[in-house]
Amino acid sequence: MERISTIRRTKDWFKFQKKMFRHDDKDAYLFTLPYVVLFMIFVIIPIVLAVLLSFTLFDMVSFPSFNGVYNYVFLLTSDEEFMRYILPNTIKFAFIVGPGGYALSFIMAWSLSQLTRKIRTVLAIILYSPSLTAGVTMTVVWRVFFAGDESGYLNSILLNWGIIVEPIAFLQSPDYLFTIMIIVALWSSMGVGFLAMLAGILNVPHELYEAAYIDGLNSRFQEIWYITIPSMKPQMLFGAVMTIVGTFSAGALGVQLSGANPTPNYSGSLILNHIEDYGFIRYEMGYAAALSVVLLLIIYFFSRISWKLFGEKD
Amino acid sequence: MAKKFHAIKINPKKFTKDQIPFLLLVLPVASFMMLPLLYIFNHAFKPFDELIEYPPKFFVRRPTLDNFFDLFDVASSTGIPVTRYLFNSILITVLVVGLSVFLATISGYALSKMKFHLNTYLTKINTVAMMFVGTAVIIPRYLVIEKMGLIDNFLVHIVPMIAIPVGLFLVKQFIDQIPDDLIEAAKIDGASHFTIYRKIIVPLISPAIATIAILSFQGVWNNADISATFINSDSLKTFAFYMSTLSSASNSVAGAGITAVASLIMFLPNLIIFIFLQSKVMNTMAHSGIK
Numbered sequence: 001m002e003r004i005s006t007i008r009r010t011k012d013w014f015k016f017q018k019k020m021f022r023h024d025d026k027d028a029y030l031f032t033l034p035y036v037v038l039f040m041i042f043v044i045i046p047i048v049l050a051v052l053l054s055f056t057l058f059d060m061v062s063f064p065s066f067n068g069v070y071n072y073v074f075l076l077t078s079d080e081e082f083m084r085y086i087l088p089n090t091i092k093f094a095f096i097v098g099p100g101g102y103a104l105s106f107i108m109a110w111s112l113s114q115l116t117r118k119i120r121t122v123l124a125i126i127l128y129s130p131s132l133t134a135g136v137t138m139t140v141v142w143r144v145f146f147a148g149d150e151s152g153y154l155n156s157i158l159l160n161w162g163i164i165v166e167p168i169a170f171l172q173s174p175d176y177l178f179t180i181m182i183i184v185a186l187w188s189s190m191g192v193g194f195l196a197m198l199a200g201i202l203n204v205p206h207e208l209y210e211a212a213y214i215d216g217l218n219s220r221f222q223e224i225w226y227i228t229i230p231s232m233k234p235q236m237l238f239g240a241v242m243t244i245v246g247t248f249s250a251g252a253l254g255v256q257l258s259g260a261n262p263t264p265n266y267s268g269s270l271i272l273n274h275i276e277d278y279g280f281i282r283y284e285m286g287y288a289a290a291l292s293v294v295l296l297l298i299i300y301f302f303s304r305i306s307w308k309l310f311g312e313k314d
Numbered sequence: 315m316a317k318k319f320h321a322i323k324i325n326p327k328k329f330t331k332d333q334i335p336f337l338l339l340v341l342p343v344a345s346f347m348m349l350p351l352l353y354i355f356n357h358a359f360k361p362f363d364e365l366i367e368y369p370p371k372f373f374v375r376r377p378t379l380d381n382f383f384d385l386f387d388v389a390s391s392t393g394i395p396v397t398r399y400l401f402n403s404i405l406i407t408v409l410v411v412g413l414s415v416f417l418a419t420i421s422g423y424a425l426s427k428m429k430f431h432l433n434t435y436l437t438k439i440n441t442v443a444m445m446f447v448g449t450a451v452i453i454p455r456y457l458v459i460e461k462m463g464l465i466d467n468f469l470v471h472i473v474p475m476i477a478i479p480v481g482l483f484l485v486k487q488f489i490d491q492i493p494d495d496l497i498e499a500a501k502i503d504g505a506s507h508f509t510i511y512r513k514i515i516v517p518l519i520s521p522a523i524a525t526i527a528i529l530s531f532q533g534v535w536n537n538a539d540i541s542a543t544f545i546n547s548d549s550l551k552t553f554a555f556y557m558s559t560l561s562s563a564s565n566s567v568a569g570a571g572i573t574a575v576a577s578l579i580m581f582l583p584n585l586i587i588f589i590f591l592q593s594k595v596m597n598t599m600a601h602s603g604i605k
Binding site: 024025027028029031032034035036038039041042043044045046047049050053104107108111112113114115116117119121123124125126127128129130131132133137138139140141142144145150151153156159160187190192195196198199200201202203204206209220223228232233234235237238241242244245248249251252272275276279280285288289292295296299303310311312 | 322323324325326327328329333336337339340341343344346347348349350351353354357368369370372417418420421423424425428429430431432433436439440443444445446447448449450451452453454455456457458462473474476477479480482506507508511529532536557558570573574577580581584585588589592593595596597599600602603604605
């Protein structure tokens with residue numbers, strides 16, 4: 001009896017499914033298939049794999065062996081560098097570069113929107129251009145600017161003005177590296193999100209401002225707060241998401257600038273460098289995966305905040 | 315009574331005095347942003363004696379093309395000519411840009427205008443995946459690529475770079491603006507979905523196509539990590555990777571000129587393409603909002 005009813009229920013379920021999918025465009029599956037396959041392989045599977053591996057001991061040679069939450073316990077209790085340097089650095093970096101770059105992008109976009117078309121276009125290209133130099137080029141330039149001997153521009157200027165007597169090895173010095181990373185990250189922070197915000201501000205209908213002006217709005221700040229930002233929430237959210245991605249992708253900056261992983265005294269090491277350190281240098285893949293999961297959680301936390309701020313309630 | 319408050323003037327037609335404060339706000343930031351790029355331009359054309367000059371001068375006085383010739387000479391003495399790296403980079407970039415544009419537009423069309431059950435799920439997952447930072451899961455990604463046998467394989471430059479969640483998102487948003495009637499009319503005339511895609515959608519979404527082409531170009535042309543992580547044979551590596559080796563090896567002054575030339579070759583295509591397509595990008599960005 002039991003079995004018969006199970007079979008019947010299964011049959012019904014299939015019939016129901018068939019009905020559900022009958023009106024589907026079959027071509028749609030074909031059209032999305034290649035994208036979905038690649039998306040699965042290179043985005044979804046790595047995330048799932050990271051979660052699974054984070055509960056194992058894995059050295060790339062023997063098969064991963066399950067060891068429960070040991071990696072996370074180790075992370076919280078025994079990884080001294082992580083607690084003392086990596087985590088505080090990552091949080092500090094994220095909180096300065098994220099909101100800082102975001103605010104800077106908005107202020108620049110807002111100012112640009114009030115200039116004439118030609119000037120605006122030229123300035124927007126200039127502001128966006130650092131994001132075009134991603135990665136390699138960026139490091140090359142900044143390394144010369146902050147170079148540790150008198151051939152570095154900053155050292156040369158400071159020596160010339162008599163502010164310092166001996167050149168400072170900025171990129172090798174734990175005192176300066178972090179600040180330099182923040183400057184470079186802010187320098188390249190105006191990416192796609194900035195362009196989206198600029199387009200968003202330009203598309204706020206002018207009648208809205210006129211109406212608010214009649215209703216007694218009386219400062220630029222009120223105008224931004226009550227009209228501009230609420231009218232372009234979707235762009236603000238897109239910008240926020242792009243800022244989060246940009247901020248956490250810039251994690252390799254410290255290593256690129258100083259040329260060493262770990263960076264001098266861990267001063268510029270972020271969680272991303274720690275992952276590479278454990279994964280590719282020490283071959284402790286399980287632990288590196290646990291670190292990846294922590295990083296994904298941090299990113300998720302930041303995106304929740306932006307969704308709360310700008311997401312449309314449904 | 316105090317000065318009357320005027321509503322903000324967005325996108326003014328003419329330049330007036332009251333725009334000056336905004337200009338003053340943007341100009342310092344813009345000039346700071348421009349410094350490194352000016353540096354590349356100047357350094358690339360400096361003759362040897364200006365490169366070793368102390369104290370270093372920012373601007374070039376007697377521009378020469380010496381560094382360009384040096385770049386090509388040095389490379390050929392290491393066995394693999396620099397043109398080989400350039401060829402790899404160009405080939406990879408063309409393939410990735412073409413394929414990613416095709417996949418993003420055809421999937422974007424399906425997600426936006428076709429009725430099927432996975433529609434909303436795919437759209438949602440893709441939106442969440444936009445904030446996914448690839449480098450975060452670099453280790454499992456490495457394992458996936460290793461299992462697929464892509465290590466030291468030319469395809470590793472291409473296959474992982476094709477699916478771009480942001481690209482799909484922007485295209486889908488853009489196609490959402492196209493009225494359904496247009497597609498319905500074509501269907502009544504007996505057009506297949508692929509014909510609609512080719513004849514109606516593609517011509518209408520050229521701004522979005524330009525935008526993903528740029529995003530995908532930037533992602534792949536500047537990419538040195540893939541060569542460093544997954545490729546062992548020098549002949550399969552890219553120009554971006556070659557440049558990163560230059561920058562770490564060359565502490566010598568002559569190296570600085572070569573590196574600057576290489577940076578210029580890396581940077582210029584990005585800039586030129588963006589300048590030509592910027593109005594299309596701005597057009598796409600107007601529809602970029604996440605709702």
